[in-house]
Amino acid sequence: MGVASAIRQLGDRLNRSILSLIGLQLDKAYLATDVPGPTRLTAHATFADRVVEAGDKPGYRILEIGSREVAGGPPMRGRLSHADYVGFDYYPGPNVDVSGDAHRLADLVEGRFDVVYSTAVFEHLAMPWVVAEEIARVLKPGGLVFVETHFSYSSHERPWHFFQFSDMGLRALFSPALGFECVEAAMQNPIVGRFSAYADAYLRFQPVRALYCHSNVVARKVRDVTDFRWRDAALEAVAGATAYPTPVNP
Numbered sequence: 001m002g003v004a005s006a007i008r009q010l011g012d013r014l015n016r017s018i019l020s021l022i023g024l025q026l027d028k029a030y031l032a033t034d035v036p037g038p039t040r041l042t043a044h045a046t047f048a049d050r051v052v053e054a055g056d057k058p059g060y061r062i063l064e065i066g067s068r069e070v071a072g073g074p075p076m077r078g079r080l081s082h083a084d085y086v087g088f089d090y091y092p093g094p095n096v097d098v099s100g101d102a103h104r105l106a107d108l109v110e111g112r113f114d115v116v117y118s119t120a121v122f123e124h125l126a127m128p129w130v131v132a133e134e135i136a137r138v139l140k141p142g143g144l145v146f147v148e149t150h151f152s153y154s155s156h157e158r159p160w161h162f163f164q165f166s167d168m169g170l171r172a173l174f175s176p177a178l179g180f181e182c183v184e185a186a187m188q189n190p191i192v193g194r195f196s197a198y199a200d201a202y203l204r205f206q207p208v209r210a211l212y213c214h215s216n217v218v219a220r221k222v223r224d225v226t227d228f229r230w231r232d233a234a235l236e237a238v239a240g241a242t243a244y245p246t247p248v249n250p
Contacts, residue, residue: 027190029207030190030193031209035187035212036186041218042185042186044148044188044214048079051076054144055083055115056081056082060115061115062076062117063117064088064116065105065117066088066120067087067088067096068089068093069093075095088100088102088108102121102131102134103126105135105137106137112139112140113138115144115146116135116138116139116143116145117146118148119148122149123153123164124162128165128173135174136178136224136228142220143220145218146218147174149164150164150165150214150215151164151211151212151213166187169215170185170215171217173217174219175240176222177225180222181219185218188212188214188216189213
């Protein structure tokens with residue numbers, strides 16, 4: 001190990017030690033009071049556990065979108081002892097039963113499912129609203145969709161890193177207009193950020209608050225919607241009983 005590397009590691013450890021003592025107070029300034037946090041249902045660390053609880057039942061079918069083993073850890077298939085599991089991914093590989101474009105999901109998988117699960121995929125979809133439609137087509141009425149993606153995160157797997165999602169963005173994708181009711185949507189794992197020395201002069205070193213790594217939604221399909229088109233959807237059926245914030249000085 002070189003001297004520079006050893007000094008850097010020592011600095012990192014010292015920085016972590018200091019932050020472990022003062023971070024809880026220091027980082028409060030970066031939180032947002034109007035951002036819904038997770039409950040047991042949507043907590044990032046146990047999100048897959050909730051999928052198993054909801055779907056590992058005799059006669060149930062579970063579809064995982066983005067099932068290829070790329071990040072390590074036990075695949076969902078290995079955690080299911082009762083349900084029928086189908087792994088779907090863009091590329092063939094370990095833990096993939098069906099490969100292809102998720103924007104054509106309903107044409108590629110057979111039958112309908114009781115649970116559809118996806119994690120760290122939606123940010124890589126060129127048209128996530130189309131994939132939401134496809135999920136609605138393959139999910140049974142009464143079935144659940146579990147989606148975890150990112151609200152704030154490093155650019156990765158470019159050039160196919162298209163979108164970031166807030167909790168409201170996920171609610172809008174899986175909204176009553178498409179036949180869903182939101183069980184819960186949340187954001188979690190806050191990030192402390194600032195503009196860098198390479199930003200425009202008026203932004204340099206300014207703090208950036210209300211950054212959260214993960215965004216999650218659990219939604220239940222309550223009805224089939226035939227001949228759905230986003231352009232025909234009523235805004236209130238997508239955004240719910242919300243409105244754009246009233247101007248401070250109208």
